[in-house]
Amino acid sequence: MAAVTQTATPSMWSNKELAEVRDRLQQEIDELEADILRHESEIASGEITQGAGDDQADAGAKTYEREREIALTLNARDLVAQNERAIARIDAGTYGVCESCHKPIGKERLQAFPRATLCVACKQKEERR
Numbered sequence: 001m002a003a004v005t006q007t008a009t010p011s012m013w014s015n016k017e018l019a020e021v022r023d024r025l026q027q028e029i030d031e032l033e034a035d036i037l038r039h040e041s042e043i044a045s046g047e048i049t050q051g052a053g054d055d056q057a058d059a060g061a062k063t064y065e066r067e068r069e070i071a072l073t074l075n076a077r078d079l080v081a082q083n084e085r086a087i088a089r090i091d092a093g094t095y096g097v098c099e100s101c102h103k104p105i106g107k108e109r110l111q112a113f114p115r116a117t118l119c120v121a122c123k124q125k126e127e128r129r
């Protein structure tokens with residue numbers, strides 16, 4: 001196995017590239033927030049009509065639908081938080097460095113998963129836990 005000679009400096013990213021990633025993350029936040037608002041209004045409107053003489057099967061389907069909406073909303077909120085964290089890291093100049101081992105995460109991985117905060121090795125360790 002070849003020795004890793006890369007250093008953990010974020011200089012492997014140009015300012016232009018960082019600005020592009022930041023834009024991408026910010027755009028995703030905007031889209032996710034629009035989604036969250038939409039889901040929340042669906043959840044809210046579901047609550048208003050609930051218990052208005054629905055039969056059991058109908059109520060069950062509605063509960064399922066509502067739970068799904070809530071799960072989607074929680075997931076979207078989680079993604080927004082992750083994107084915001086990535087943007088904060090770009091602003092702090094620590095973007096692209098693994099939070100666990102402090103080695104560079106790797107540009108290719110970040111271009112595929114811009115909100116990644118762990119390198120592949122640490123991510124795999126975390127998933128095994």
Ligand SMILES: [Zn+2]
Pocket residue numbers: 098099100101102103118119120121122123
């Ligand atoms: Zn790592």
